[in-house]
Amino acid sequence: MAKKDNSLRNSFLLLITAIVWGTSFVAQSAGMEYIGPFTFSVIRYIIGGTVLIPVILIMNNYNNKNRLGTGVSEEVIKDDNKKCFKLSVKYGMICGSILFIASNFQQMAMLHASAGKAGFITALYIVLVPIVGIFLKKKTSPIIWFCVLLALIGLYFLCIGRGGGYEFEISDIQLLCCALVFSFHIIIIDNANKKGVNGILVSSTQFYTAAVLSMFFVYPIDGCVYNRFPDIDMILKASPSILYSGIMACGVAYTLQIVGQKNVNPTVASLIMSLESVVSAISGFLILGQKLSTDEIIGCVVMFAAIILAELPIGKKAVT
Numbered sequence: 001m002a003k004k005d006n007s008l009r010n011s012f013l014l015l016i017t018a019i020v021w022g023t024s025f026v027a028q029s030a031g032m033e034y035i036g037p038f039t040f041s042v043i044r045y046i047i048g049g050t051v052l053i054p055v056i057l058i059m060n061n062y063n064n065k066n067r068l069g070t071g072v073s074e075e076v077i078k079d080d081n082k083k084c085f086k087l088s089v090k091y092g093m094i095c096g097s098i099l100f101i102a103s104n105f106q107q108m109a110m111l112h113a114s115a116g117k118a119g120f121i122t123a124l125y126i127v128l129v130p131i132v133g134i135f136l137k138k139k140t141s142p143i144i145w146f147c148v149l150l151a152l153i154g155l156y157f158l159c160i161g162r163g164g165g166y167e168f169e170i171s172d173i174q175l176l177c178c179a180l181v182f183s184f185h186i187i188i189i190d191n192a193n194k195k196g197v198n199g200i201l202v203s204s205t206q207f208y209t210a211a212v213l214s215m216f217f218v219y220p221i222d223g224c225v226y227n228r229f230p231d232i233d234m235i236l237k238a239s240p241s242i243l244y245s246g247i248m249a250c251g252v253a254y255t256l257q258i259v260g261q262k263n264v265n266p267t268v269a270s271l272i273m274s275l276e277s278v279v280s281a282i283s284g285f286l287i288l289g290q291k292l293s294t295d296e297i298i299g300c301v302v303m304f305a306a307i308i309l310a311e312l313p314i315g316k317k318a319v320t
Contacts (some may be wrong), residue, residue, distance in 0.1 A: 006263050013260030020253035022200045022279025024245055029110060031241030034234040036222025037107030037131050041100075041214040043235065043242050048250025049207030056200050065241040084198050091192040092205020095185060099254075100210040102181040104217070109174035111226070121175035123155050123277050128183035129270040136187065144310055151271050151306035158277055158299025183270070189258050190266045199258040208251055278303050 031040050060081070067077050106122060126148055203252040225230040235242070248318060261269050278300045285292050292300075 002222065005228060010260040010262055010264050012270070012271055014264065015262060015275065016270040017253045017256045018273050018275040019279050020248050020256075021273070023283045024249040024253075025276070025280045026283075027241040027244040028107075028249070029266075031238040031245065032107070032110060034238040035230065036218070036226050036228035037104055037111065037219045038214045038222050038239070039228070039235070040242065040245075041104055041107060042211050042218060043209040044250055045211035045214065048209065048248025048254065049204045051247055051251040052200055052204040056198070056204060059200060062199075066318035077176070082313035083203065084196065084207060088192075088198040089205050091195075091197050091282050092202040093209045095188060095192070095202060095266060096206035096209025097213065098181055098188065099206055100186045100213040102178045102185060103210065105174045105178040105181070108221075109171040109178065112171040121172060122179050122182075123274045124152075124176070124179040125183040125186065126151050126155075126267075126270045126274045128180055129186050130185050130267045132187060138187070138189065138263070140265065144265065144267050144271075147271060147279075147306045147310040148267065150309070151274060151303050153303075154299045155274065155277060155303060156299070156303030157295045157302065158281060186261070186270055186273075187268050189261050190269075193258070193262040200255055203251075203255040203258050206254070219272045271307055271310050275303060275307060282283060 028040075062268055064081070068074070130145065130148060133140060189202075193199070193279075218230060228234075256272065257269075264272075281292060281296050281300060
């Protein structure tokens with residue numbers, strides 16, 4: 001019963017992740033009006049990694065005191081912390097390298113792709129996660145496969161209803177690469193959680209790793225390709241978007257993703273997080289006054305149905 005309760009709690013954390021990501025799409029697009037994709041990534045990831053440092057210190061101190069209170073010696077705690085630190089940093093660097101690739105492909109594509117098409121192609125990780133899982137000998141039940149198909153149909157209605165086009169462009173390849181790479185990110189986090197990593201430390205490490213890797217492409221890509229050399233005035237104009245993306249979309253949402261994926265089927269996790277497309281459409285309606293088309297409403301309903309069905313205990317087997 002406890003494991004089931006934790007699974008439901010973690011599914012809720014993933015839902016919050018989707019909500020933050022969905023609402024941050026506008027901020028991300030707004031920031032790109034002033035600075036290049038890699039400049040945006042460097043600054044927001046540094047912010048995301050930095051805001052988590054106090055949380056790491058506070059949580060470590062709290063956990064150490066709790067363990068001391070249960071009679072565990074300081075030497076054992078110190079040894080366990082050292083092992084956990086090394087393991088967490090290792091996975092953080094792996095996740096950060098993957099995040100660097102996925103997020104910057106998305107950032108570059110957003111300079112050209114429509115919101116509908118970008119949302120649809122990026123969220124294809126809901127299909128890619130179980131497919132990649134097959135090669136990693138991870139099982140996915142038939143009911144979850146059905147939910148993936150149902151969510152894919154909902155995404156199509158939702159994103160095409162938002163003005164997605166049909167013409168194939170270079171940005172489509174970038175978005176497909178983003179979806180594929182991000183599917184590996186989800187699966188690796190699942191493996192990291194099973195090995196007992198510190199989720200917050202993994203999250204902070206991955207942001208610093210992604211920031212450092214992105215630095216090498218600021219001048220070659222932002223400066224030479226997009227003619228957007230880093231400029232203090234432009235960075236200041238983009239600062240509200242960068243702060244929201246760095247603190248909320250990175251520091252909060254990605255950390256909740258890592259913590260929330262524990263004891264949750266990776267495919268189910270990808271389904272829940274794909275609700276960012278639904279949240280994006282709904283927030284546009286509530287905040288910006290954008291009208292929802294019939295296709296968008298159908299897409300939202302179908303996607304919600306897929307998520308609810310995936311959470312129901314109907315002969316599902318846990319991923320191994």
